[in-house]
Amino acid sequence: MEYSGGIQASLSGRYATALFELARNENKLDAVGQSLAALKQALAESADLSALVASPLISREDAGKAISAVSSSIGIDPLTANFLGVLAKNRRLGALSAIIRDFTTLSARHRGETTAQVVSAHALDDNQMATLKTRLKSMVGSEVSVDASVDPSILGGLIVRLGSRQIDGSIRTKLNALATAMKG
Known part of the structure; x- marks a missing residue:
């Protein structure tokens, strides 16, 4: 299989x-x-x-x-x-x-779940993790297993990888985009 x-x-x-x-x-x-x-x-x-x-x-x-x-x-x-x-x-x-x-x-695949890799600037508490899982479940339509890691260099926000999709809501990326836009 x-x-x-x-x-x-x-x-x-x-x-x-x-x-x-x-x-x-x-x-x-x-x-x-x-x-x-x-x-x-x-x-x-x-x-x-x-x-x-x-x-x-x-x-x-x-x-x-x-x-x-x-x-x-x-x-x-x-x-x-x-x-x-x-x-x-x-x-x-x-x-x-x-x-x-x-x-x-x-x-996770064996259990019928989707795995999301989540990077945050600091460790997520239980409440934040539950909210995140609920939102991801509504996006995917099935249970989501979260593989969380911490990377302080993203400054804040989250980077979520779900299959081939990546949602980058990190402050570092937003600041880089702003800097690029200001250069003209």
Whole structure:
């Protein structure tokens, strides 16, 4: 069954598809999804963990040991922990963020949801996230899963990517447009 819609064309997509199919076949999609969400949060909060997954200087063995320790400390399920070990062994931990993003997209499609990638200048609170999901649902006509990230350089507003559409309501883009218009 084809879920990827072009995701398999990338390295991260191939790994995400493999993990997705394995999790689906073992009825562990929810557990793997929760583990990857916890890992994504840990990557965002820990500079050391981000450096570990990004560094090509760390040996395969050391990366495997470190990722195993991290997995047990944040409660990663065994399937995801094994997958992370494979990534470390194959020197693919650098693609972990993209793999998590692609897995999330595949899972959302499997549940009949659309995934929206949302960039904001600061983290959205629960109320803002609920309002955003409601508005996106009315635009799309189906449930929307939001993959939120923070980029302070946009100054304010949101950038929303929904499929092939991008809605850029960031202050940075508006200021750049104004500067271009003033140049004449």
